[in-house]
Amino acid sequence: MMDVENLGRKLVEKIESLSPMVENVARSLYEHPELGLEEVFACRKLVDILERQGFWVERGIAGMKTAFRAAKGRERPVVAFMAEYDALPEIGHGCGHNLIASVALAAGIACSEVISPEEAQVTWVVLGTPAEETIGGKIVMAEAGVFDDIDVAFIAHPGQRNSVGGASWASWPVEITFHGQASHAGANPQGGVNALDALVQAYIGIRNLRNSLDDSVRIPGVITHGGDAPNVVPDKTTARFSIRAKSSKYLEEVLIPRIRTFAEGIARATGTTLEFSHYEPLFRETLKYPQLQDIVERNWRRLGVEISRDDAGPGGGVTDVGAVTWRTPAIQIGFRIGDVRGHTREFAQATVSETGIQGALVAAKVLALSALDVVAERGIIEEMKRQLSAVQNR
Numbered sequence: 211m212m213d214v215e216n217l218g219r220k221l222v223e224k225i226e227s228l229s230p231m232v233e234n235v236a237r238s239l240y241e242h243p244e245l246g247l248e249e250v251f252a253c254r255k256l257v258d259i260l261e262r263q264g265f266w267v268e269r270g271i272a273g274m275k276t277a278f279r280a281a282k283g284r285e286r287p288v289v290a291f292m293a294e295y296d297a298l299p300e301i302g303h304g305c306g307h308n309l310i311a312s313v314a315l316a317a318g319i320a321c322s323e324v325i326s327p328e329e330a331q332v333t334w335v336v337l338g339t340p341a342e343e344t345i346g347g348k349i350v351m352a353e354a355g356v357f358d359d360i361d362v363a364f365i366a367h368p369g370q371r372n373s374v375g376g377a378s379w380a381s382w383p384v385e386i387t388f389h390g391q392a393s394h395a396g397a398n399p400q401g402g403v404n405a406l407d408a409l410v411q412a413y414i415g416i417r418n419l420r421n422s423l424d425d426s427v428r429i430p431g432v433i434t435h436g437g438d439a440p441n442v443v444p445d446k447t448t449a450r451f452s453i454r455a456k457s458s459k460y461l462e463e464v465l466i467p468r469i470r471t472f473a474e475g476i477a478r479a480t481g482t483t484l485e486f487s488h489y490e491p492l493f494r495e496t497l498k499y500p501q502l503q504d505i506v507e508r509n510w511r512r513l514g515v516e517i518s519r520d521d522a523g524p525g526g527g528v529t530d531v532g533a534v535t536w537r538t539p540a541i542q543i544g545f546r547i548g549d550v551r552g553h554t555r556e557f558a559q560a561t562v563s564e565t566g567i568q569g570a571l572v573a574a575k576v577l578a579l580s581a582l583d584v585v586a587e588r589g590i591i592e593e594m595k596r597q598l599s600a601v602q603n604r
């Protein structure tokens with residue numbers, strides 16, 4: 211039997227002692243922000259630290275050179291802490307992924323030192339997941355099977371409040387292109403097929419689909435190419451729509467087919483031809499695991515932090531963590547680093563503030579204590595996996 215109380219105390223102490231590392235990682239990534247799939251500095255920095263701590267590291271997994279898997283141990287269950295480290299153009303670490311990396315390292319290192327992989331029969335993994343903001347690196351990793359041998363995965367995202375993690379939406383952006391026939395709009399309009407007229411009708415019609423859809427859909431769009439010159443009948447026009455809904459099933463089975471059928475109808479009516487594609491992958495909604503939420507909530511309280519279980523969160527957010535939750539039990543918690551909102555320069559500054567670093571340390575403690583609980587009560591993993599396969603087969 212594991213002495214959970216005692217191991218928990220040691221985890222908390224160990225993470226306290228990692229405070230300089232947490233700050234150093236947060237600050238150096240803050241000072242060297244890198245865009246998705248270009249996180250060479252960040253990846254090397256994290257891998258160096260993990261190798262010094264005795265982790266065995268595989269780089270370039272899932273075909274992405276800045277993705278990695280660092281592991282200690284050979285037994286099941288395999289428990290992963292996910293790091294992110296990509297920044298945003300212009301505003302650097304305005305989404306705080308530098309702190310996500312700090313938390314994952316602190317939790318992974320503390321667990322691997324306090325809870326021996328051999329004695330506890332567990333494998334501790336720190337997973338380097340690049341390009342969250344762009345291609346959704348975890349979607350690529352999920353498709354490449356990276357999560358198939360991971361039994362539970364944790365991640366902590368900075369924000370305005372401490373939480374057990376909220377819902378995120380499903381998203382599958384669409385690009386539609388109409389091909390017509392160019393002609394002189396003044397001298398020979400009858401010789402053309404106007405691709406812009408088709409696109410404008412499609413734009414209005416797709417927006418109007420909302421009148422007969424669930425309230426919880428978002429279908430904003432823009433025309434990205436509307437023609438070249440007013441005196442030429444446009445022969446090619448393109449629009450992009452950011453399509454979001456609460457459930458990926460609804461997206462796949464109802465919303466996307468409705469939009470597609472509608473656009474095809476416009477093409478037939480206008481004599482144009484339609485190209486229909488997705489310019490980003492399907493981001494699935496985050497599945498909730500109540501068992502993980504209960505454990506996390508208990509550990510926030512244990513650390514003296516009151517949280518609200520009202521985890522509905524603001525609607526419309528999307529994350530590639532959703533893809534992970536469809537492969538293996540996983541949870542993304544939120545931790546507070548101040549009042550500023552994400553995707554701003556002020557938020558980037560908050561990640562290296564005293565409150566930011568303290569927030570990251572508490573989040574690392576919550577994740578490490580929760581991992582300990584999952585490892586100590588093994589039945590939970592089986593229970594969550596049964597829940598997952600029921601959803602997968604729905």
Ligand SMILES: [Zn+2]
Nearest residue numbers: 305307342367
């Ligand atoms: Zn983010």
